[in-house]
Amino acid sequence: MPNILVVEDSPTMRQLISFAMKRVPDSRVIEATDGVDALKKLSSEKIDLILADINMPVMDGLKLVSLVRGNSAFKDIPIIIVTTEGAEEDRKRAIAIGANAYLPKPIQTQELLKLVTSFLSGQRK
Amino acid sequence: MEKDTSYTSKADEFIQMFKKGEEFTKELLKENEKLRYKIVELEGSIEKSVDNARTRLYEERIKLLEDELNSLKEKYREVEKENKDFATKYLEVEEENNNLANLYVASYQLHSTLDFSEVLRIVLEIVINLIGAERFSIVLIDDKTNELVPVAAEGMAIADAPKVKIGVGIIGRVAREGESFFAENLTDAGEYNPYEPIVCIPLKIKEHVIGVLAIYKLFTQKAGFSNVDYELFNLLAGHAATAIFSSRLYTQSERKLTTIQSFLDLLKEKPKK
Numbered sequence: 001m002p003n004i005l006v007v008e009d010s011p012t013m014r015q016l017i018s019f020a021m022k023r024v025p026d027s028r029v030i031e032a033t034d035g036v037d038a039l040k041k042l043s044s045e046k047i048d049l050i051l052a053d054i055n056m057p058v059m060d061g062l063k064l065v066s067l068v069r070g071n072s073a074f075k076d077i078p079i080i081i082v083t084t085e086g087a088e089e090d091r092k093r094a095i096a097i098g099a100n101a102y103l104p105k106p107i108q109t110q111e112l113l114k115l116v117t118s119f120l121s122g123q124r125k
Numbered sequence: 126m127e128k129d130t131s132y133t134s135k136a137d138e139f140i141q142m143f144k145k146g147e148e149f150t151k152e153l154l155k156e157n158e159k160l161r162y163k164i165v166e167l168e169g170s171i172e173k174s175v176d177n178a179r180t181r182l183y184e185e186r187i188k189l190l191e192d193e194l195n196s197l198k199e200k201y202r203e204v205e206k207e208n209k210d211f212a213t214k215y216l217e218v219e220e221e222n223n224n225l226a227n228l229y230v231a232s233y234q235l236h237s238t239l240d241f242s243e244v245l246r247i248v249l250e251i252v253i254n255l256i257g258a259e260r261f262s263i264v265l266i267d268d269k270t271n272e273l274v275p276v277a278a279e280g281m282a283i284a285d286a287p288k289v290k291i292g293v294g295i296i297g298r299v300a301r302e303g304e305s306f307f308a309e310n311l312t313d314a315g316e317y318n319p320y321e322p323i324v325c326i327p328l329k330i331k332e333h334v335i336g337v338l339a340i341y342k343l344f345t346q347k348a349g350f351s352n353v354d355y356e357l358f359n360l361l362a363g364h365a366a367t368a369i370f371s372s373r374l375y376t377q378s379e380r381k382l383t384t385i386q387s388f389l390d391l392l393k394e395k396p397k398k
Contacts, residue, residue, distance in 0.1 A: 012250040016230045020223070084253060086346030104346040106257040109223035
């Protein structure tokens with residue numbers, strides 16, 4: 001059963017993504033409101049994929065990506081950034097830090113599901 | 126002597142007969158040869174006709190198989206087309222399903238609280254995350270002044286959002302007429318003018334407008350609006366208006382209740398001697 005960690009400060013977006021993830025077979029969604037909360041969830045749960053926003057209070061998504069990549073226990077977890085920052089340089093920066101994919105908002109649910117499925121099945125790395 | 130002559134004539138006769146016999150035999154042999162040739166010829170023609178019949182049979186069979194192949198090919202094409210139609214329909218249903226999920230979440234969130242500022246925050250979240258607006262404001266009608274007063278903004282300071290008289294400018298007209306406004310060019314907004322939004326959505330409870338959502342800029346990645354965006358605008362026009370209106374009333378009544386309660390408490394207090 002894949003565990004998907006959704007890191008979003010917006011309750012609306014968290015609910016929207018969690019709702020979409022119900023269509024990933026046998027998956028379980030764990031929600032976190034910011035980077036710090038996400039790190040807590042990472043240490044208490046076995047996470048298979050992270051969906052993270054960039055602009056969040058306490059700890060933003062980019063900081064979270066760099067901390068996850070720097071930790072040998074979590075460094076191989078695929079991270080998909082879901083953000084309102086749509087500029088090419090933002091995408092490049094996130095990928096350079098260690099994000100596996102970058103999806104600007106407003107998200108197309110089908111596109112997000114396709115990405116999540118491809119990472120969970122190991123087709124994408 | 127006479128006997129010799131008779132022997133000679135008999136011998137001649139025999140020779141003659143023998144020669145005739147020889148000729149007859151030769152003729153018989155020739156005739157036999159001709160007959161054999163004819164038999165071979167007949168056998169050949171019989172074989173040929175059998176071959177022809179077989180060829181005809183094979184040709185008919187090939188034609189039948191070709192017809193069958195063509196009909197199978199036609200059926201395959203039909204099934205392939207049907208499959209494509211089903212795949213397209215499946216994608217459409219998937220998209221519709223996703224859109225409905227978005228609308229459900231937006232609607233659920235809007236009605237999840239009676240706190241006025243919380244409702245405003247949810248409307249902002251919906252407009253940012255689901256519509257893809259970068260700069261916008263929400264203005265509500267102040268019944269006392271008959272003005273549209275900004276109550277929330279994103280991508281701009283709330284102080285920069287203008288107060289507008291009903292009927293004045295794009296925002297004022299949308300508030301008066303209750304009809305949405307969409308600029309022809311949504312992406313190239315030019316210089317930012319707080320009085321000229323690119324999208325203006327009236328927040329309505331039935332036909333009663335309580336405010337306006339004015340969008341000035343979309344995210345770079347948002348090239349235009351899709352069907353679900355218009356559905357969201359419709360949803361915002363109705364559900365957001367109801368949520369904003371009821372939460373404002375609730376907050377006001379809560380405030381009044383606290384005031385009345387304090388007043389009652391004051392009355393209940395025994396006068397100090």
